[in-house]
Amino acid sequence: MTDRIPVTVLSGSLGAGKTTLLNHLLSTAGDRDIAVLVNDMGDVNVDADLIAEESEVDVEGVTELSNGCICCELQDDLETAVVRLANERSFDALVVESSGISEPAPVARLFTTESRAAARYHVDALVTVVDTRQFLDAFAGDEAPTRRVDPDAIGGTDVADTERDRPLSDLLVEQIEVSNVVVCNKADLCTDAELEEAVGLVGALQPGAETIVTEFAAIDPDRILGVDLFDESEVGDLPGWKRALEEAQSESSDGTDGTGDDHGDDHHGHGHRHPDEVYGVTSFTYRRRRPFHPDRIAALLGDLPADVVRSKGTLWVAGVDQRQQVGQAGRSVRVEALGPWIASLPPVERDMLRSNRPGLDWDDDHGDRLTEYVAIGTGIDEDAIVDRLDDALVTDEEWDVFAGDGGRGGDSELPVPTEQGDAVALREP
Template sequence: MSRDAIPVTILCGSLGAGKTTLLNHLLREAGERDIAVLVNDMGEVNVDADLVSGNTDLAVDGGVTELSNGCICCELQDDLETAVVRLASDRDFDQLVVEASGISEPRPVARLFTTGSRAAARYDVASIVAVVDARQFHDAFGEAGVATRRGDGEGTRPLSDLLVEDVEAADLVLLNKTDLVAPDELDAVEEMVRALRPDAEIRRTEHSRIDPETLLRARYDPGAVEAAGWKRALDEDGGGHDHDHAHGDHAHPEAVYGVASFTYRRRRPFHPERFSTLLADLPSSVVRAKGTCWIATGADVAHTMHQAGPSVRVEATGPWIASLPEFEQDAYRRNRSDLDWDGEWGDRRVELVFIGREMDEEGLIAALDDCLLTDAEMGADWGAFASEFPTEAGEERVVVDP
């Protein structure tokens, strides 16, 4: 962390998880530390900012409210970068806390402070904190698998997507509202969170009560995506291997409550119709799945599959390196000595990670194998297969949108 930079704590979590309660607790217990708080709500009326600043009558122009303990609350109504740079120029404070709205992803906020922007010149990220409603998380990913949505209009997204993205980005996870779940449910939630983000510090809280020093401590890892559970599972066996056997690759954490993960790798493409049918009916025991797909669409492009609870999306990410002219392949391979390359198929492959609770691993692997092209289909015209998967880089198909 830069010596003169202002540390930033980014606070994320679904609507109702307890972020505003946490902010009010933090400001009450801040002591002599001056904290600036940027509150970004999803509606025209910033309810969270009103709740956070409601304990003072001292208002300042420009949407900024000075709190009774010297802290500052600013409604984030304009560009985030402009707001944080202006705040650092106009005010003296010890730490900034940015509360993302309940439908925002934390990583884009963190990137603002780490990628050479005007804000990055004034601030350093100290921590990304995810507040998780333990009851809500268990209901979304536990045995019931209840799917709800968050947002308004076209901005709605499955809650499961948001919960997973928050946890995978966080280096501190607060399992909040622990008084609303049974002890075994809470243990199961913690095990699922640890599978999604193995390196995160996890604290259990009621009413978002936590020591400010613990909350604000610097622990940010700019390579957080590398530490996500799905990425860790891909890398655990060293990667770069062709495993074409019945059981895939196993990466099981210590699972008291049945939470485990496994990696599925093949050097044969999926039939688009059979794979689409499987994705539309993944078992509810799968909490998270992500990875690279080789799909026989007739277009030589790689796809990435993202699944979180009942939500499933597939995105076209660009051409396989093996489909490029030979001189481009050679240049790329010289710069990527770790590239998993097959003598026949190049980098074309299926490489998927599944994280879940009490999954039927053998059954799921068999179902995935059934989606692969048969020997006869390998010699057919792949472009003749019916497919709804995108073929242009950046295009996405929502397979299941609960």
């Protein structure tokens, strides 16, 4: 088999500097022959036009760039486009700008699955460009900016309102969390202290990422091309919250009981982690085998302190047998029902699922029901948040009430989703 073509998947919010970075790469690539696919997923390929203008060459449909590279408007299936590109000409590297996709992982999967594209290409790195000033402002509390949306860039009028209205903080966090390289652009608009804070936050959100600080997206091509940083087996485990959770699970297996009753050890059932103490970025993991009262946990999550930049995890909420996944980025907090706890299923189905998951954390009394929640932030008051979380747990009397009323505790409605796949917003920017 001939060597597969390396692919750099480029993401970043509107105005972060992706097109500027692409044009810089094309003008400084030297002997490299780079093909560029701009995926705007709309009727007008705005970024492709900007690249064409920079290269001063304009051809209908397909734009031939000044260094012999190609920029295509992707109105057809992306896989068909990249395979056709490889068949039509030879080049040294492909850069895919995923303008209309919230994070680079969906594009990366195209090149890592059993597909025609995977036979011709391999992913070299997932690169996210952030407007550093905007990145910091997105977590600045009530004054945080809202997401700027180009309707054509996210698929025009056919895109669901939930995606169109998605908070900027969600987009920024999810792009960073799956990246191998994060380019903190527009550094000239920030102070040295702000740049240090931004680098620290990136390190907390994605500890394995290389962070590069730039002005006007001027970057050495060797820092993002041919770097071989993408590992297909690790793409789902990159986010900092997942790593913190794994560490907490490891600590628990070494003696933390996490019951929520006697709290087990000096950490009171939660683990500490310090991604980068130089910048004041820390995280902790909260684990309990006692459910939350639905009203109290909803109120708490809707009123998290501004210094909690990111939190995520699975919640056990009384009154509903659905596992609740919470995702918080800045002022945005959403909860989704992932599916039933295995312990709530009929015995035959429950035992079958348990036998297929030998590593499942199972409690004799509560089965797999367990809260595991990670919070990451700058200067967070961990003890105060843990105390609030503990206060949101059901009391013994409340637990008996929920259990004795068909699991709903007498509430006609719950503030969390009750059907698998449903989601609710507990707080919006």
